[in-house]
Every structure is written in C-alpha cells, then in structure tokens.
Amino acid sequence: METTLDQIYENKKVRVIDIRGGEGIRRRLSQMGIHPGDVITLLRFGALRGPVLIEVHGSQVALGRGVASKIIVEEID
Amino acid sequence: MRIALVGQPNCGKSTIFNHIAGYKAITSNFPGTTVKYTETRTRFDGITCTCIDLPGTYSLTSGDPAEFEARKHLLSGEVDVIINVVDASLLSRSLELTLQLLELEIPLVLCLNMMDEAQRKGIKIDTKKLSDLLGIPVIPTIAKAGKGLRELFTVAIKVAEEKRIGKTQKFSKDIEETIDETVESLRSLSPNTKLPLRFLAIKLLENDPFFMKEIKSSENMLKSIESLQGRVERIHGVPSDEVISSERHALAMNLFEKVATIVHPPGRDIRITIDSWVMHKIFGYFILAAVLYGLFNVVFGIGAYIEKPLMDFFERWIIGFEGSAGKESLSFFLLRGVLQGIAGGIAIVLPYLVPFLIGLSILEDVGYLPRVAFLMDVFMHKIGLHGKSIIPFILGYGCSVPAVMATRILEFPQHRFIVSILTTMTPCSARITIIFGLVAFFINPNAALAIFALNVIVLALLGRIFSFLYPEPGSPGLILEIPAYQLPPLKNTLKKSWYRIREFIVIAWPLLIMGSALLALMEYLSVEKYVNWFLSPLTHLLGLPVSVGTTLIFGLLRKELALIMLTQALRTTEVLSVMSKTQIMVFTIFVTFYIPCLATFAALWREIGKKGALLSAFFTFAVAIILSLIVRVFLEVFVW
Numbered sequence: 001m002e003t004t005l006d007q008i009y010e011n012k013k014v015r016v017i018d019i020r021g022g023e024g025i026r027r028r029l030s031q032m033g034i035h036p037g038d039v040i041t042l043l044r045f046g047a048l049r050g051p052v053l054i055e056v057h058g059s060q061v062a063l064g065r066g067v068a069s070k071i072i073v074e075e076i077d
Numbered sequence: 078m079r080i081a082l083v084g085q086p087n088c089g090k091s092t093i094f095n096h097i098a099g100y101k102a103i104t105s106n107f108p109g110t111t112v113k114y115t116e117t118r119t120r121f122d123g124i125t126c127t128c129i130d131l132p133g134t135y136s137l138t139s140g141d142p143a144e145f146e147a148r149k150h151l152l153s154g155e156v157d158v159i160i161n162v163v164d165a166s167l168l169s170r171s172l173e174l175t176l177q178l179l180e181l182e183i184p185l186v187l188c189l190n191m192m193d194e195a196q197r198k199g200i201k202i203d204t205k206k207l208s209d210l211l212g213i214p215v216i217p218t219i220a221k222a223g224k225g226l227r228e229l230f231t232v233a234i235k236v237a238e239e240k241r242i243g244k245t246q247k248f249s250k251d252i253e254e255t256i257d258e259t260v261e262s263l264r265s266l267s268p269n270t271k272l273p274l275r276f277l278a279i280k281l282l283e284n285d286p287f288f289m290k291e292i293k294s295s296e297n298m299l300k301s302i303e304s305l306q307g308r309v310e311r312i313h314g315v316p317s318d319e320v321i322s323s324e325r326h327a328l329a330m331n332l333f334e335k336v337a338t339i340v341h342p343p344g345r346d347i348r349i350t351i352d353s354w355v356m357h358k359i360f361g362y363f364i365l366a367a368v369l370y371g372l373f374n375v376v377f378g379i380g381a382y383i384e385k386p387l388m389d390f391f392e393r394w395i396i397g398f399e400g401s402a403g404k405e406s407l408s409f410f411l412l413r414g415v416l417q418g419i420a421g422g423i424a425i426v427l428p429y430l431v432p433f434l435i436g437l438s439i440l441e442d443v444g445y446l447p448r449v450a451f452l453m454d455v456f457m458h459k460i461g462l463h464g465k466s467i468i469p470f471i472l473g474y475g476c477s478v479p480a481v482m483a484t485r486i487l488e489f490p491q492h493r494f495i496v497s498i499l500t501t502m503t504p505c506s507a508r509i510t511i512i513f514g515l516v517a518f519f520i521n522p523n524a525a526l527a528i529f530a531l532n533v534i535v536l537a538l539l540g541r542i543f544s545f546l547y548p549e550p551g552s553p554g555l556i557l558e559i560p561a562y563q564l565p566p567l568k569n570t571l572k573k574s575w576y577r578i579r580e581f582i583v584i585a586w587p588l589l590i591m592g593s594a595l596l597a598l599m600e601y602l603s604v605e606k607y608v609n610w611f612l613s614p615l616t617h618l619l620g621l622p623v624s625v626g627t628t629l630i631f632g633l634l635r636k637e638l639a640l641i642m643l644t645q646a647l648r649t650t651e652v653l654s655v656m657s658k659t660q661i662m663v664f665t666i667f668v669t670f671y672i673p674c675l676a677t678f679a680a681l682w683r684e685i686g687k688k689g690a691l692l693s694a695f696f697t698f699a700v701a702i703i704l705s706l707i708v709r710v711f712l713e714v715f716v717w
Contacts, residue, residue, distance in 0.1 A: 023284070023318060024488070028556045030322040031135030033170035037323075047358040050455035051555050057170050058198060060352075060561075062451045064458075064554030 001075060006052060006068040008042045014073035015039050021070040029071070033057040040073065078126040079155055080233055083147065083178065084162035085171055086133030087560050089190045091115075092220040092569070093162060094130035097230070100572045102130050105441035113143075113482065114150060121230050129156075132485075137177040138285055142485040145287075151181060154271060158184040158237035160229065165195035165202060165217070166561075169333035173325050179211065179243045180276040184236045187215045188229055193222075194561070199341040207336040212244035221566045245275060246332070248324045251312055255282065255305055262301045267292070282306060283318045348562045352448075361452050368445070372436045373526065376509075377517050380429035384518060387424035388650050391416060407601055414597025414645065418590030421641030422582075425514045426507075430581060433506055435574045437475055442565035442573075446471055447557060454555050460537045461544025465557060466496045470536075473503035475577070477677040480505075481684050495543045497685050498693045499536055501673040502700070504529070506577075507585075507636035508669050514640055516665050520658050528665060535670075535704065585635045592631050592638055593645050599627070605646075619663050619705050620713075622647070622656060632668055634675050639668045659712040663705045671701035 008014055016038045019026050033056050034040065043053040043060065051062045063071075082090040091102040091111050098117035115130045131150055132143040151159070161178050163171035168189070178185055189195075189202060208215040214232045218225030247253055259278035263270065270277060280288045281302045292298045309317040354360050395413055402409040440446060450467045457467050465486055473480035480500040484493040504512060517525035599605040605627050609616070612626030624646045632639030643664070644650045652661065672694045673681065681690035 023316065025556075026316075026319055027136075027138055027322070028140065030319075030326065031138075031140070031173075032556060032558065033173075033326070035323050035326045038326075044353070044356060045358070046356075046451060046455055047362070048455050050458075051451055053356060053451065053559065057167065058200075059167050059170065060559040062447075062454070062555055062557045062559050064454065064556070066554040067556055 002072055003074075004069050005040070005042065005054070005063070005071040005073050006065055008073065008075070010042055010044050012075060013039060013041050013077075014075050016071060016073055018072040019070060020072060021067075025067065025070060029067075032061050033059070034061070034071070039076070078124060078157045078234065078237055079129065080126050080230070080237070081129045081131055081151065081156045081159050082162055083131050083151065083159050083174075084133060084188075084190075085135050085164070085167075085174055086558065088133065088162050088164040088167075088171070089220040090133065090162045091130055093160075093188070093190070093218070093226060093229075094128060095569075095572075096220065096223055096226055097128060100576050104569065104573065105438075105446070111143075113146060113485075121234055124234055126234065134174070136174055137181075137280075138283065141488050146485075151178075151183070152272060156183055158186065158233050160186050160188050160233050162188045162190050162220075164191045165189040166191055166198050166200060168195070168200070168202065168337060169330055172329035172332055175211070176246055176325055176328055177276075179213075179245050180273060180279060182242050182245075182273040182276070184239070184241050185213045185243050186229065186233045186236055187211065187213055188225075189215060189217045190220050192217045192224075193219050199339050201338045201340045203336045203338075207332070210244075210332060210335065211246075213241070221569065246328050248321075248328070252309065252320070252324055255309055259302065259305055262298070262305075266295060266298045266301065279321060282309060283321045284316070285318075351562065355445075355448050356451055361448075365449060365452055368440070372433075372440075373529075374522075376429055376432045376436060377513055377522055377525070379432045380513055381518055383428035384424055384514065387428070388420070391420035391424060392650050410597045410601040411594055414594035415590055417597075417645045417650075418586075418593030418641065420650075421589055421593065421637075421644065422586040425641055425644075426510050426581065426585075426637050427578075429510045429513045430506055431574070431578060433509060434475070434577050435570070437506075438570045438574045438577075439565050442563060442570050444560050444562045447559045450555075450557055451559060456537075457540075460540035462492070462496065462499075462540050465555065466492060469496050469500045470503055473500040473505060474509070475506055476580075477501045477503070477505045477673060478680045481677060481680040484684060491547045494685050494689060495540070495547065497681055497689070498696060499540060499543070501677050501681065501693060502532070502536060502539075502670050502697060504532060504669050505636065507674075510637060511640040511665055511668055515643075515652065515661055519653050519661055524658075524662065528662075528669065531666070531704075531708075532669060535700070539700070581637075585637055588635060589638055589641055592634070592642060596627060596631070596642055596645050615702075618702070619667060620709050621660055621664055621667075625664060629668070629671070632674070633672060636668065636674050659709060659716075662712060663709045666708050667701045667705040669701075670697055670704055672698050 002017055016034060016036050018036055019029060038056060041055040043055055045052050049065050051064050052068045053060060053062050082094055084090050091104040094102050095104065097119050101117055102111060102115045111130060111132045116127055118125065118127050131147040134144040134147040137148050159178055161175050175187060204215045204217055214236060216225055216229045216232055218229055256278050259282060260274045263274050263278060277288065282305060284306060306317040309320050313320045355364055395416055398409060398412055449471060453467050468486060469480045469483040472483050477500065481497050484497045487493050487496060512525050512528050516528060596605060608630060609623050609626035612629065613623050616623050616626050625643060628639050628642040628646050631642045647655045649655060678690055681693055
C-alpha cells in the first residue's frame with residue numbers, strides 16, 4: 001500500500017517508491033542515499049510535528065515533516 | 078605537491094589533517110564543522126607537500142556554499158592528488174562521491190576511515206578487490222588512533238608522482254551512448270574547455286545549475302544539451318538528474334555488494350537505546366534541559382570557586398602598591414592598569430572560559446549537538462527558521478565568528494542573512510563569561526539563567542519578525558545526518574579546548590592588558606572623561622554610571638573587555654559597592670546584545686557584505702537599547 005513517509009508507524013520498514021519534490025530536494029535526499037527503491041526504517045517521530053528520524057544504508061538521518069510528506073513509500077514486512 | 082582531503086561530512090578529514098598538521102582545524106562529531114578550507118605545509122619522505130582540508134561534500138553537485146567551495150577547489154586544476162576519505166561503516170553511500178571523483182581524472186586514493194566502526198557494525202570489506210575494481214589504491218585507516226595514516230600519505234605521493242588515474246565506472250548502455258554524444262558535441266562546440274569532458278558531459282546531463290549557466294551564452298550548445306537531456310527523460314520517464322543519480326546509486330550499491338560482506342548482524346547497540354531516550358518526544362527535552370542546566374552549574378561552580386580568592390588576592394596586591402607608589406603617581410596608575418588586566422584574565426575570564434569550552438568540546442565530540450538540532454527543529458520552524466539553521470546558533474555559544482561562517486551550510490541567501498545577524502546576538506563564550514562573572518557572581522545564578530532565557534525569547538521573536546518581513550523562499554526543510562555517538566577522544570577534546578583557550582590567551586589577553594593600561598593612562602590624563610561625556614546620553618538613558626562609557630567602547634574590540642574594563646573603570650573589583658543590581662543587569666544585557674565585536678564584524682562583512690554588516694551593527698545596537706530600557710523599567714518598578 002502506497003503512502004507517504006510521515007504516515008508510517010515507528011519501527012516500520014518501507015521501500016521508497018517516488019520522491020514528489022523539486023530538483024533541490026531530490027538532490028539532497030539522493031546525497032543521503034535516499035532514492036526510489038531504497039529501504040528505509042522509520043525510527044521515531046519528533047514531538048509536535050517535529051522531524052522524523054530514519055535509518056538508511058546504515059546511517060541515521062533526520063528529515064523535516066514536510067520533507068517526509070514528499071517521500072512516497074510502501075510498507076514491506 | 079598539493080594533496081586535497083575530500084569526503085562526505087563527518088568522515089574524519091579534519092582528524093586526518095590535524096594528525097599531520099598539529100591541531101589546526103576544529104573537529105567535532107557534527108556534519109559540516111569545516112566550512113572553509115585549511116592548508117598546511119609538511120614534509121613526507123623528503124617531499125614538501127601542501128595538504129588541504131576541504132569542507133565535507135556529499136557529492137560534486139553544487140549545493141550549499143560550503144560544498145561549492147570544495148568543488149571549486151577540485152576543479153581549479155591545482156590539486157595533484159585527492160585523498161577521498163570515507164566512513165567505512167557507510168561505504169555504500171560514500172562510494173557515490175568516489176564515483177564522481179573518478180570522473181575528475183585526477184590521481185586518487187581511497188581512504189577507508191573508521192574501520193573500527195565498520196567492524197563493530199559487522200561489515201567486512203575486501204580492500205584488494207575494491208582497489209582492483211576502481212583502479213586506485215585503497216588504504217584502511219583509523220584516523221582518531223593515527224592508524225594507517227603514514228601509509229596513506231606515502232601511497233598518495235606515489236600515485237601523484239605516477240599520475241595514476243582510476244577507472245571511471247560505466248553507467249547503463251543508453252546513458253553511456255548519450256554521454257558519448259554529449260562529449261562529442263562539447264568537443265566540437267567548445268573545444269577550449271579545461272575540464273575533463275566526461276565529467277562535464279555528465280554534469281550537463283544532470284542539469285547542474287552551475288555548468289548550465291556556463292554554457293548559456295552558446296545557443297547551439299544549450300540546444301544540443303537540452304535535446305540530449307530530453308532524450309534521457311523520454312526513455313526513463315523521470316527528469317535526467319534523477320536518472321543519473323539513480324544510476325550512480327545503483328553503481329555504488331553494486332560495488333558495495335561486490336566488496337563488502339556482512340559478517341554478523343550489527344549487535345544490539347547500546348547507542349540505540351541511549352538515542353531512544355535522548356531523542357524521545359518528551360524525555361529528550363528533559364535530558365536537554367538537564368544537560369544545559371548541568372553545564373551551567375558546573376561552569377558556574379568551578380568559576381565562582383576560583384574567582385573569589387583570586388580577585389581578593391589581586392585586590393590586596395593593588396592596595397599594597399598604592400601605599401608604596403603613591404596614589405596619584407603615573408607609575409601607580411599604569412601598574413594598576415596592567416595588574417587589573419592580568420587579574421581580569423586569570424581571575425574573571427579563565428575560571429569560566431576553561432570549563433565552558435571543555436564542556437562544549439565534549440558535547441561536540443560525543444555527537445550530542447545534531448540531536449539538539451533534531452529536538453529543536455520544530456521550534457526553529459515556529460520562528461520561521463528551518464532545519465540546519467540551529468547549527469550556527471549552537472556554535473554561537475562558543476564564538477560568533479565560526480557561527481557566522483557556519484551559515485554557509487544554509488542554501489538560501491535570505492536565511493544566511495537572517496541567521497548571521499541573529500547568531501551574533503547569541504551570547505558567545507566571552508559574553509557568557511560576563512554573565513557568569515558579573516551577574517551570577519554578584520547577584521545570583523538564577524539572574525544569570527534569566528538572561529539566557531531572555532536571550533532565547535528575544536531571538537525567537539526577532540526570528541519571527543524577520544521571517545515575516547522576508548517570506549520563505551521555499552525552504553526544503555530539514556535533511557540532516559545524525560552521526561553515531563563517539564566516546565570523546567580525550568586527547569582531541571583537550572587539544573580542541575586548548576586551541577580555543579589559546580585564542581583568548583594570545584589575542585584577547587594581551588589586548589586586555591594593553592587596554593587596561595591605556596584606560597589607566599587616560600584616567601591619569603583625565604581623557605577618559607571626554608569619552609564618558611560623549612557617551613553620557615547613552616549611559617544616562619540606561620541609568621548606568623557615567624564611568625562605564627569607556628568600557629562599552631573597549632567591548633567593541635573584544636566582548637570580554639567590557640567586563641574587565643568595568644572593574645578598571647569603576648576603580649574597584651567590588652562592583653556592588655558602586656553599581657546597583659539593576660545597573661549590573663542592564664549593563665550585562667546591553668553588552669550581550671549590542672554591536673558585534675570587531676572579529677565578528679569582519680566575518681559578517683565577508684559573509685553578508687558591507688551593507689549587511691553595517692545593518693547588523695545598527696540593528697543590534699537598537700535591540701540592545703530597547704531591551705535594556707525595558708529591563709531597567711521592569712526591574713525598577715517590580716523587583717528591586
């Protein structure tokens with residue numbers, strides 16, 4: 001089921017389907033190793049719609065909620 | 078010979094650099110500590126080389142100015158060999174930069190740093206195979222322990238002498254064909270280009286804004302590139318930059334899978350458990366408050382314990398001289414000035430500065446600061462500043478100069494402008510010393526805490542106003558790597574603290590002693606009266622003793638001077654005998670906010686231009702006056 005990264009529960013693994021953002025955001029995410037096809041684990045949400053913390057290719061990255069809402073993902077079990 | 082250290086942020090470039098250069102570049106467990114490059118000359122095996130520590134860059138695509146700096150340097154044609162430093166525990170991601178560096182056709186060595194961390198994560202890397210695949214030497218190192226560095230540089234020099242170029246890795250067939258065509262059209266349409274054609278071709282296909290601007294003047298060129306970009310997009314159905322970046326990503330993953338094996342799954346890492354508390358929605362903030370409060374109390378506890386007896390000691394000394402030299406003699410005035418300058422450094426500044434800087438260094442090296450950025454992002458959002466802008470603010474508590482320079486990690490000029498100006502108002506270690514040495518010491522620690530709180534509130538309000546005046550240019554929001562915790566390498570932490578303390582000892586302290594002597598001389602000649610008279614409208618307005626006027630001038634040179642010259646100007650270290658508590662509070666608040674010191678002003682001039690720097694001086698001056706007045710009225714009416 002497709003949804004956005006900010007709609008996932010904590011500790012879920014997802015695969016990136018698409019990034020619905022401009023060139024700038026795609027570029028910066030790809031630098032962190034986030035592209036369509038990559039597997040991300042959502043570690044935690046910050047308080048009050050704060051950033052989300054994810055793990056991707058062994059490193060931890062904080063993404064603003066707005067950024068996360070532009071990443072289309074599907075859950076994998 | 079010029080050797081450039083290149084790598085993604087926080088992979089240990091500066092640690093390697095410091096190992097050969099002595100402690101010259103500030104390091105911390107925080108992506109983006111280095112925003113400008115540092116050079117050092119050194120000798121290896123009888124060859125003189127210049128080693129350059131470049132800012133961390135995730136890729137060779139132009140992003141923020143710090144990354145741009147790194148790329149510009151690499152393209153200058155002056156670099157003889159690149160040492161590509163990678164965090165071995167993040168190899169797959171790091172290889173994407175390596176692939177781009179190969180395209181530059183400059184001799185290259187891959188340094189697999191943090192091998193211990195990779196081992197802990199259960200990753201085993203076949204360095205021989207990786208070296209064969211890329212056609213470049215691969216050297217494993219553990220920079221913080223100094224392991225493998227000697228070999229690294231020996232090999233780098235050899236590669237540079239042989240001018241050995243690695244193997245560029247090939248994309249899918251249709252992309253390679255398009256790259257070839259682009260290279261052809263570059264060759265015919267712009268034959269004078271100095272850059273490697275394949276590198277340039279790929280950058281143009283990626284629609285890199287910098288290189289696209291370069292070819293804009295030639296209409297034929299632009300047309301040809303746009304049609305080639307269009308073809309890639311038609312075949313793959315996504316924008317050409319995404320196609321290339323996905324291809325590169327796939328290449329890197331492929332390489333990674335060929336050379337790395339996961340020997341054992343990463344063990345249950347205690348650091349993950351720690352993070353589940355430190356970055357927790359609720360407990361995270363309690364821990365943050367506890368850490369800051371703890372640091373505050375430790376710094377004040379140590380500082381006050383040392384300040385009191387030292388001050389008494391110097392005071393007795395000065396009184397002693399007064400008796401022997403005569404109260405009105407020139408030699409007594411000068412001697413008192415010099416002694417108070419020395420006393421100010423030893424008794425007032427260092428007792429607070431040393432524990433504060435050691436504390437800050439530990440927090441930096443452990444890797445706590447990015448977690449603070451994570452916790453605070455939502456509040457930064459509320460005041461209209463996004464994501465990474467917290468980093469300059471945190472650095473601002475150390476010193477405003479690196480804080481202003483750190484704004485280079487922000488992409489938008491508007492953000493850089495706003496954050497530069499606001500960050501000069503965060504109390505730097507010099508002003509923290511004033512807050513501790515004056516307010517906490519003479520009034521009480523809670524009053525000092527109140528000043529810190531007031532400062533945060535004012536900055537938040539100003540941020541809000543600024544972001545209202547300059548609406549969002551479409552900020553992309555926070556994308557920040559949170560590096561793993563590291564045990565603070567004690568030696569490094571102490572060296573870093575010393576590096577910062579030395580700055581005070583060799584630059585500020587002599588200035589302080591001279592300033593103090595100068596002020597004494599001015600008093601002897603009764604010149605200081607004119608300065609004070611000139612500033613009396615200001616001091617009257619704020620309700621301060623007229624004699625503090627000169628200290629405000631000295632404070633423009635270095636903020637610490639304002640405090641130390643204060644005791645000199647008042648002719649006593651018993652500040653409470655001549656200033657009321659309200660006056661102390663107003664004075665401290667004024668000094669905390671008013672006009673950035675000379676070094677910061679120069680940094681602002683460089684980063685946001687003359688206009689910006691002047692504007693910030695006027696703006697902070699206005700803010701300081703308004704705030705001091707409000708506090709004065711508030712304290713006089715409601716408190717004391």
